[in-house]
């Protein structure tokens with residue numbers, strides 16, 4: 632990496648737009664795909680960072696040359712797998728914190744749960760994070776050295792995500808008819 636170029640750390644949060652689908656091992660399949668493409672691209676762009684996904688929200692830290700980080704953040708805003716992107720923190724850095732990770736996936740569910748409890752939150756909602764909480768959560772991600780096992784990641788990537796078809800007017804009609812039958816049956820039974 633050209634060390635003379637200014638380095639930056641950008642932390643943002645976003646909300647997933649997909650319906651979660653986990654493998655039996657517990658890896659969310661959309662996240663596995665995102666992780667795989669991120670690792671490949673970030674290596675090329677000399678970007679590093681970490682990602683956490685919980686309760687339908689993403690918390691991501693991106694580090695690298697300022698222009699590359701900002702170009703990626705601009706690209707991320709067009710990815711329909713998430714929305715409501717909000718920057719929680721950005722600072723110039725002298726050295727990378729996640730230097731060994733093209734994109735670390737923070738396997739910190741228990742630590743995240745403990746942290747949420749300590750902070751008095753009901754679920755992982757990083758939109759509620761104060762600057763201090765953002766810093767503390769980042770430290771948890773930095774200190775954790777556990778990565779997703781390669782087999783678990785590959786299994787999640789290979790698992791076909793079932794297509795969820797929206798309900799049609801016919802479905803609603805059938806449900807209404809069923810409901811009417813149930814109501815009539817209940818009335819008939821109660822009058823016997």
Ligand code: FAD
Pocket residue numbers: 645665668669670672673680689691703706707709710711712713734
């Ligand atoms: P293409 O695959 O050609 O993408 C073209 C467009 O389609 C882009 O706008 C892309 O965002 C969108 N797109 C691609 N695949 C899908 C899909 N399955 N569903 C919906 N839209 C899609 N990429 C990185 O390189 N580094 C990261 O650190 C990184 N972190 C991410 C974190 C999150 C929470 C999310 C949701 C995505 C992240 N991505 C990351 C993925 C990134 O948004 C792009 O999809 C990826 O970089 C490939 O984009 P592309 O334009 O090169 O390629």
